[in-house]
Amino acid sequence: MSTPVFRFAPSPNGRLHLGHAYSALLNEKLARQTGGRLLLRIEDTDPARSKPEFVTGIIEDLAWLGIVFETPMRRQSEHMNDYRAALSKLDAMGLIYRCSCTRSQLAATNANPADPDGQPFYPQTCRAHGAKPGVPFALRLKMDEAMARLSRPLKMPGSVERTPDPSLWGDVILARKDTGTSYHLSVVVDDHLQGVTHVVRGADMAASTSIHLLLQELFGMPHPAYRHHDLIMHDARRKLSKSHGDQSLLQLRSQGVSAADIRLMLGFA
Numbered sequence: 329m330s331t332p333v334f335r336f337a338p339s340p341n342g343r344l345h346l347g348h349a350y351s352a353l354l355n356e357k358l359a360r361q362t363g364g365r366l367l368l369r370i371e372d373t374d375p376a377r378s379k380p381e382f383v384t385g386i387i388e389d390l391a392w393l394g395i396v397f398e399t400p401m402r403r404q405s406e407h408m409n410d411y412r413a414a415l416s417k418l419d420a421m422g423l424i425y426r427c428s429c430t431r432s433q434l435a436a437t438n439a440n441p442a443d444p445d446g447q448p449f450y451p452q453t454c455r456a457h458g459a460k461p462g463v464p465f466a467l468r469l470k471m472d473e474a475m476a477r478l479s480r481p482l483k484m485p486g487s488v489e490r491t492p493d494p495s496l497w498g499d500v501i502l503a504r505k506d507t508g509t510s511y512h513l514s515v516v517v518d519d520h521l522q523g524v525t526h527v528v529r530g531a532d533m534a535a536s537t538s539i540h541l542l543l544q545e546l547f548g549m550p551h552p553a554y555r556h557h558d559l560i561m562h563d564a565r566r567k568l569s570k571s572h573g574d575q576s577l578l579q580l581r582s583q584g585v586s587a588a589d590i591r592l593m594l595g596f597a
């Protein structure tokens with residue numbers, strides 16, 4: 329049997345908190361238990377949100393936790409050509425189209441239902457009428473045509489979760505106007521190029537996985553096994569988040585909390 333490959337893939341848009349620590353430690357544990365490899369990937373395709381000091385912070389926090397990743401780590405911003413190549417393939421298959429709709433046009437859409445992220449379902453305006461020429465555009469997937477190409481029903485390997493249904497997302501954006509790629513596209517391309525066999529990440533990503541499975545089918549890539557772990561919660565209603573100012577590992581450390589305390593707290597003693 330081939331060596332299992334796990335990965336931890338944070339976005340450098342803030343310092344890591346306990347939720348990240350849990351995800352990283354779980355991947356470390358599974359890699360150790362299975363004699364697998366453990367990769368670190370920095371998901372920094374969004375130049376407006378990614379900051380070099382957060383990349384440094386991530387490396388520092390993970391080293392402090394005592395987690396050893398293979399080097400070199402992969403930084404998505406250094407691999408834009410890989411994402412462009414993947415988009416070209418979908419373009420050659422006739423499965424993507426340009427969308428020039430602005431944020432305010434999309435917000436004005438009274439779509440019912442919304443996608444799993446709560447965003448309005450795209451009404452396919454640019455698919456029907458073409459994108460406005462001479463203005464920035466995003467690339468969207470023709471979801472129904474993509475689904476029609478599947479030669480077998482989508483299944484989520486390694487999981488007993490509900491049947492994946494990417495159509496809930498509608499014509500999802502695969503390349504943003506400002507970045508030329510998207511989380512969904514980059515994550516699928518990278519997991520494949522890095523030979524990832526086990527994707528272990530938070531339950532907040534579970535709905536996105538359906539899109540990833542669909543893209544893998546379209547590209548003829550094997551599916552990794554997926555596991556979506558419970559999230560560390562701030563309280564009963566809200567998960568921990570950088571944007572809500574929840575305590576970072578750095579803050580905990582400066583209050584005298586040790587890496588051993590964190591492992592114990594999260595059940596990895």
Ligand code: GLU
Nearest residue numbers: 337338339371515529533
């Ligand atoms: N970069 C994503 C995040 O920090 C995680 C992506 C993934 O694990 O697939 O939320």
